[in-house]
Structure formats: C-alpha cells, structure tokens
Amino acid sequence: MTFEILVQEGGLVKLSGRLDAAQADRAKAALDAVKGPATLDLTDLDYVSSAGLGVLVQTFKRLHDAGHGFKLTNLKPRIRLVFVYAGLDKVLQLD
Amino acid sequence: MVERRFPRNLGSLEPMAQFVADYLGSRGFDPEHSFTVDLLIEELFTNQLKYGKGGGPEVSLRLGGEREELMVTLRDFDVESFDPTFAPPERPAGTPGGLGLKLIRVMSDSIRYEYKERCAIITLTKRLPR
Numbered sequence A: 001m002t003f004e005i006l007v008q009e010g011g012l013v014k015l016s017g018r019l020d021a022a023q024a025d026r027a028k029a030a031l032d033a034v035k036g037p038a039t040l041d042l043t044d045l046d047y048v049s050s051a052g053l054g055v056l057v058q059t060f061k062r063l064h065d066a067g068h069g070f071k072l073t074n075l076k077p078r079i080r081l082v083f084v085y086a087g088l089d090k091v092l093q094l095d
Numbered sequence B: 001m002v003e004r005r006f007p008r009n010l011g012s013l014e015p016m017a018q019f020v021a022d023y024l025g026s027r028g029f030d031p032e033h034s035f036t037v038d039l040l041i042e043e044l045f046t047n048q049l050k051y052g053k054g055g056g057p058e059v060s061l062r063l064g065g066e067r068e069e070l071m072v073t074l075r076d077f078d079v080e081s082f083d084p085t086f087a088p089p090e091r092p093a094g095t096p097g098g099l100g101l102k103l104i105r106v107m108s109d110s111i112r113y114e115y116k117e118r119c120a121i122i123t124l125t126k127r128l129p130r
Helices: A024-031 A050-065 A077-085 B010-026 B033-051 B099-107
Strands: A003-007 A012-019 A038-048 A070-073 B002-007 B058-064 B069-076 B110-116 B119-127
Touching (some): A003 A024, A012 A024, A038 A077, A050 B033, A077 B099, B002 B010, B010 B033, B033 B058, B033 B069, B033 B099, B033 B119
Antiparallel strands (some): A003 A012, B002 B058, B069 B119, B110 B119
C-alpha cells in the first residue's frame, strides 16, 4: 500500500494510502510547502500511525500560529478513531 | 504461532503489515483487524528503534494467541533496556511526541515488558472479536 500526497492550489491536500513512520518525512516535506489555510482530504487514507499524526499536528501548529485555518475532512471511521484515541479530536478540526 | 525476523529499520513496516494480514487471514479473523494490529506493532517497533539504544540487525515478531485473543511479541536483540510501560506521563493533547505510547495503552488489552540477556521483549495482547 503506497502513500501519496498531493498539494493543490487553494490549500487542498489529498492524502492516500499508508501514512506510517517510513512515510512521515515525505509527508512533512510536502506539507511544509503549504503556507496558507489548508484542508486535508483523507478520503483515500487507509492507515495512519503516531508518526503521521505528529506531522499533521506540527503542520496544524505552524499554520495556526500564522493565523491560518487547518482542517481534516472525509476521515474513514477507523482513521477518525485513531485521532480520538490520541486525543487530537479536541485539538484538530475533523469534518 | 508464527514468528519471523525483520531488519531493524523502518523499511520493515510494510512487510510486517503483510505478515500480520497473512496470519489473521489464516486464522479466520476479520481483515479489518489488521489495521489495529498493524498500528500496535508499528508503535512498539518504532519506539524500540527510537529509544532502544543499540540493537542487532534484526528483530523478531511473533504472533499467536487463542480464540479471540491475539498475542504479539516483539524481541529486540543486543539492545539497551527501554521499558515502554514505565514511560513518562502523557503529554497534553496536541503536543508532539508520546502519541505512540498513548495509542498502545489505549488500543491494547495488556502490555508486558521483559529484559534479559540484553534482549528487550515486549508482549501485548489484543482481543479481536470474530
């Protein structure tokens, strides 16, 4: 299961596949290119571990500190549960 | 029970996931359970890579258990001791770091750590309803 991340104009970012510790650096490099409000579409994200969550939290903090919005959309139920178990549903906007 | 050795690096995550999927499939478990088991193993393994200083070229991953309970045992050889069951207190939500251990605690049913002859042995159990 490969991991793909596509940063589009307007701050839309599509993630798909498996975001594990082996892919976290690649995800961070792509997300570092986002400089404004961001919406992450997780429709096709099948797996995320704490390493992936860490990248998303870092990106949220960076954008939040700069006054920009950051939200995650279309999470599969099992992906949403990981955010809940990590306590991140209270920090991040999950639509 | 099945056991396999994997190189002690992040490149083993996907082969480990396939190992889990094959095992759960052979035991008739719902394939959806692979997600949870993959996650637990990744968190254990990456914590060992991060905090278990030293380590040999390979780790051993064993899967077993009875009925609806899966037992996962990760052995890390020739390594300094790092006990994830005595990790620092949880950090506030949204603080980077510590998320892996938090997920392990929340998602597993039990976790046990042993250290003998420079081998770190982490065993966790997870109930997987059929």
